[in-house]
Amino acid sequence: MAESICRALRDGALEGEHAPALTIMDSIASPFGLHVFSHILFQHLSHILEGKSQSRGLVIVTFSKSHSFYLELLKRKGVNVASSHKWIHILDCYSDPLGWKDRTSNAGNIANLPLNTSLSSTSCKNVRDSDKLFSSIIELGKGLVGQSKVRFSVAIDSVSEMLRYASISSISGLLSDLRSHDQISSLFWLLHSDLHENRITSVLEYISSMVSRIEPIKQSPDGQKGILENMSFLEQNLRKGKFNIRFKRRNGRVRVMCEEFNIEHSGISFTSISSEDGIINHGFLPKVQFNLQLSEKERTDRANVVLPFEHQGNGQPIQIYDGRRSLIERENEEEPISSGNLQPTVDSGKGEIIYFRDSDDEMPDSDEDPDDDLDI
Amino acid sequence: MEHRALNLLDEALGLDDKAKVWPLGGRVVLVEDCVETTGSFVLHQVLKRCLTPQSPSVVVFVAFSQPFSNYDRILRKLGCNLAAQRDNRRFVFIDMLMLQCPDACEDGLVPLYEKIEKVTCGLAKEKATTIFIDDISLLEVAANGSSNNVLDFLHYCLTLTSEHGCSLVALNHEDIYLNTERPTLSLQLEYLADILVKAEPLATGLATDVHGQLTVLNKETWDGQGSSRNRICNFHFKVKENSVEYFYPGSRA
Numbered sequence: 001m002a003e004s005i006c007r008a009l010r011d012g013a014l015e016g017e018h019a020p021a022l023t024i025m026d027s028i029a030s031p032f033g034l035h036v037f038s039h040i041l042f043q044h045l046s047h048i049l050e051g052k053s054q055s056r057g058l059v060i061v062t063f064s065k066s067h068s069f070y071l072e073l074l075k076r077k078g079v080n081v082a083s084s085h086k087w088i089h090i091l092d093c094y095s096d097p098l099g100w101k102d103r104t105s106n107a108g109n110i111a112n113l114p115l116n117t118s119l120s121s122t123s124c125k126n127v128r129d130s131d132k133l134f135s136s137i138i139e140l141g142k143g144l145v146g147q148s149k150v151r152f153s154v155a156i157d158s159v160s161e162m163l164r165y166a167s168i169s170s171i172s173g174l175l176s177d178l179r180s181h182d183q184i185s186s187l188f189w190l191l192h193s194d195l196h197e198n199r200i201t202s203v204l205e206y207i208s209s210m211v212s213r214i215e216p217i218k219q220s221p222d223g224q225k226g227i228l229e230n231m232s233f234l235e236q237n238l239r240k241g242k243f244n245i246r247f248k249r250r251n252g253r254v255r256v257m258c259e260e261f262n263i264e265h266s267g268i269s270f271t272s273i274s275s276e277d278g279i280i281n282h283g284f285l286p287k288v289q290f291n292l293q294l295s296e297k298e299r300t301d302r303a304n305v306v307l308p309f310e311h312q313g314n315g316q317p318i319q320i321y322d323g324r325r326s327l328i329e330r331e332n333e334e335e336p337i338s339s340g341n342l343q344p345t346v347d348s349g350k351g352e353i354i355y356f357r358d359s360d361d362e363m364p365d366s367d368e369d370p371d372d373d374l375d376i
Numbered sequence: 377m378e379h380r381a382l383n384l385l386d387e388a389l390g391l392d393d394k395a396k397v398w399p400l401g402g403r404v405v406l407v408e409d410c411v412e413t414t415g416s417f418v419l420h421q422v423l424k425r426c427l428t429p430q431s432p433s434v435v436v437f438v439a440f441s442q443p444f445s446n447y448d449r450i451l452r453k454l455g456c457n458l459a460a461q462r463d464n465r466r467f468v469f470i471d472m473l474m475l476q477c478p479d480a481c482e483d484g485l486v487p488l489y490e491k492i493e494k495v496t497c498g499l500a501k502e503k504a505t506t507i508f509i510d511d512i513s514l515l516e517v518a519a520n521g522s523s524n525n526v527l528d529f530l531h532y533c534l535t536l537t538s539e540h541g542c543s544l545v546a547l548n549h550e551d552i553y554l555n556t557e558r559p560t561l562s563l564q565l566e567y568l569a570d571i572l573v574k575a576e577p578l579a580t581g582l583a584t585d586v587h588g589q590l591t592v593l594n595k596e597t598w599d600g601q602g603s604s605r606n607r608i609c610n611f612h613f614k615v616k617e618n619s620v621e622y623f624y625p626g627s628r629a
Contacts, residue, residue, distance in 0.1 A: 028566055195564060197558070
């Protein structure tokens with residue numbers, strides 16, 4: 001399913017539509033956003049290299065990782081760095097985002113690396129200016145693909161960092177400007193969701209057509225202060241996690257999928273969900289540990305239970321003691337009464353309480369206070 | 377570094393890695409402690425390791441919480457003469473005790489960064505700086521309470537780690553941020569950290585033989601040779617007069 005994300009990014013935008021955009025969200029409980037980001041970045045790059053992708057170049061806007069990180073990443077994956085300047089360009093907002101280094105007199109401390117061992121990059125000294133950021137991204141992209149209708153993609157390695165420098169309105173403006181630019185094929189970015197208010201994460205979710213959430217495989221039980229109890233949870237969460245993806249189609253259809261990922265020596269790998277608790281429960285009932293409904297057998301069993309205050313004779317008709325005499329006596333003297341409805345006896349000389357059940361519907365006994373209607 | 381001198385904390389920090397001259401190079405170590413259990417001894421130990429003759433690092437110590445004499449006394453007990461190291465130019469002490477940021481403007485921490493950068497850039501190629509910050513919460517005070525300025529400053533220190541192979545060791549008080557709705561600063565720091573050391577009291581309360589527990593999360597690194605896996609370990613400690621003892625839970629009576 002991580003592949004379907006890469007496919008969507010590869011296929012790019014239709015003429016006259018917004019480019020597909022992906023938000024990758026993680027949190028401190030499972031901080032593997034950068035792993036996923038690098039994985040998708042590399043997959044996307046290899047699509048570009050193979051010529052399968054709509055886009056012909058990639059602009060990486062780096063905020064949280066250095067130029068050397070990406071260089072190392074590409075080398076590890078066996079990409080030919082020497083020819084990389086044709087299809088990759090880094091907009092470096094990491095090295096000197098606020099221009100502090102410019103101010104210090106000992107400028108030139110960053111040695112300019114020769115082009116064949118390095119990725120081509122341009123540094124940005126004032127990241128607060130999002131208009132400038134937009135124009136430099138477009139400029140760099142055009143530098144890769146030319147002025148024609150050829151498209152390129154944009155990757156931003158941390159929107160969380162961007163949000164420290166500028167307001168959400170200018171960032172969301174920048175992102176949606178990028179999405180609607182007619183030379184941009186697709187874009188994706190990383191966000192640490194727990195650093196921001198919900199309103200900010202939902203703004204970014206609205207802008208993107210795909211949202212992938214990285215969640216820990218096991219939630220640690222709350223209310224345990226000691227870390228030792230949580231060690232096993234932490235340990236598991238360091239190795240793998242859940243990868244939830246939400247696709248929004250053009251027609252408004254939303255598709256949700258879930259996958260598991262493993263952090264391995266060589267990088268990150270995705271597998272379909274293995275454990276039972278990963279399956280998304282499609283029922284309407286909330287998942288609880290007990291049954292809320294009875295099975296058919298349980299229902300018949302319940303109907304067969306004889307309540308203790310009912311006559312529990314074996315197969316005899318149910319009779320209610322009417323208070324006049326004991327049932328055995330009555331059986332001896334008179335004919336047995338056929339049903340629960342007693343015939344009123346004509347002989348009513350002796351004082352007695354006569355009780356008729358109104359109907360069979362009336363419960364033989366109830367919790368009702370019998371003296372409820374007394375006006376005392 | 378002699379092998380017998382390594383203790384559990386050194387191993388957890390990855391200092392036993394023989395393949396590298398200075399295993400902490402390029403990494404960020406964050407020590408989080410709380411009122412009940414101070415984590416400054418971790419700082420002292422790493423400081424001592426930095427200043428061993430074998431280690432290539434030069435220390436820049438940004439002190440907000442204690443004067444030089446305090447660190448000098450502690451390190452002397454641990455067998456390391458800070459004053460001599462300072463004369464050797466291996467230990468640069470930046471006293472920020474009385475130094476609030478001169479103006480309330482947002483770039484108040486720029487001069488401090490410039491000082492650190494000057495030391496770092498003036499070094500020979502085989503040397504690397506280790507920046508110590510004691511501690512982040514007082515840095516925030518110095519930055520007039522703006523966590524954004526603190527993060528900007530730390531970001532610039534981070535750029536030094538990736539460009540010059542510096543390392544950053546910082547202490548932060550976690551409980552200060554516990555009840556805030558969104559503990560952004562401490563979370564941000566946790567995202568930045570490559571190695572997270574948490575000092576906590578024991579869950580069962582105070583004990584005479586055990587002063588607390590350390591949990592060390594050593595995150596995966598990517599470097600030229602390959603990557604190491606995420607590791608997490610937990611052990612107890614007892615702070616003694618001249619040293620700190622580390623041991624696994626249950627291995628002491």
